[in-house]
Amino acid sequence: MQCLRVNGRFFGSVTAILRAVVLVVALAGPSSFGDSPIVRAEDLGYATIELKSGDVLRGRVVAQTDSSITIEHPELGTLTISIAKIVRVREMDQPPAPPAVAVAPPAEMPEPPPADEGSALAAPTPPPAATDPNDPRDEVDVDPVRGAWRYYASIAFAGEFSSTDEVSIRAAAGATYETKPFQMRFDGEYYFRTLDGATTDNNLLINGIQEWTLGETRWLFFAQEQYQYDEFQSWEHRVSLYGGPGYRLIQSDAMDLTIRGGFGATYEVGVDDWRPQALLAEDFSWQFTKRQKITINSSIAPNVSDLSDYLLQGAVEYALAVGETRRGLALTLGLRDIYDSSPPEGSTHNDLRVYGGLRYDF
Numbered sequence: 001m002q003c004l005r006v007n008g009r010f011f012g013s014v015t016a017i018l019r020a021v022v023l024v025v026a027l028a029g030p031s032s033f034g035d036s037p038i039v040r041a042e043d044l045g046y047a048t049i050e051l052k053s054g055d056v057l058r059g060r061v062v063a064q065t066d067s068s069i070t071i072e073h074p075e076l077g078t079l080t081i082s083i084a085k086i087v088r089v090r091e092m093d094q095p096p097a098p099p100a101v102a103v104a105p106p107a108e109m110p111e112p113p114p115a116d117e118g119s120a121l122a123a124p125t126p127p128p129a130a131t132d133p134n135d136p137r138d139e140v141d142v143d144p145v146r147g148a149w150r151y152y153a154s155i156a157f158a159g160e161f162s163s164t165d166e167v168s169i170r171a172a173a174g175a176t177y178e179t180k181p182f183q184m185r186f187d188g189e190y191y192f193r194t195l196d197g198a199t200t201d202n203n204l205l206i207n208g209i210q211e212w213t214l215g216e217t218r219w220l221f222f223a224q225e226q227y228q229y230d231e232f233q234s235w236e237h238r239v240s241l242y243g244g245p246g247y248r249l250i251q252s253d254a255m256d257l258t259i260r261g262g263f264g265a266t267y268e269v270g271v272d273d274w275r276p277q278a279l280l281a282e283d284f285s286w287q288f289t290k291r292q293k294i295t296i297n298s299s300i301a302p303n304v305s306d307l308s309d310y311l312l313q314g315a316v317e318y319a320l321a322v323g324e325t326r327r328g329l330a331l332t333l334g335l336r337d338i339y340d341s342s343p344p345e346g347s348t349h350n351d352l353r354v355y356g357g358l359r360y361d362f
Contacts, residue, residue, distance in 0.1 A: 059079070153173045172190070218247055293319045300313075
């Protein structure tokens, strides 16, 4: 029994010596023992592997063959490396440390403003949204209760001083008031011209319209008024009143189209003439860029007792804003025409006017 024990100790010592020799050969690398490092997974544990490319890999050796070594890399996972690519293998006493990750210190949060007693803290106000300079929408918001007033004024001037002295002026102004169910608009324009000191044109036109929207629909009721003064027409003063339903065919940020139909009457003061009339009208506006807008208004009002007797009106205006917003100065071009199919004696059928000038919206 003692001999067996001695023999067992002897063989155990021989085995330990052989394992140490194998480890030394593996750690010596190809520079001392050839181009193929000889390693055993159970002997290396954690190792550093230097490659011929200059890269260095560190990880736990999980498998080894005559042609490759497989390691578990802490970042890259399982890697199988060809023996032909390895320069040296070195044993590590402990696992490789994981890569350091920089952690930014937490940002200091601003202290909330003190709240009044008995009230909750107010939610922070979100930053204003970025605006697109080509966005055609208007900058003025409409308060659903108080509404919003908008105004404009326009002026055009022309003169000729040669063999004859001629001066022509066009002035216009308007106001719009809007709430969610109600809109109101007034526009006025005045033409005046002199030739060699004598007045040749003296004309004033004022339009007013009120619209009541029916709930959340596009239907509405309207009332419309018009007053015209012309020093050189036999009627001199003309007043028209209309009312009825309407419908908004198009209603968007950039384009609006509203049609109206109803009944009313026109009274011409100078000739004491009443005309009971029907009315069909449209209002169209298109803000096709941030700075450019076109407006078209037209109407026809036939005499209900004689359809060949009618009053036809139309107006077109183009506006080009000088700045980057719709509010402010703009250049305008436009025309206005009023045609009376059956004018009284001493009056003309057509009253056509073309203009260009400056407009200011505020």
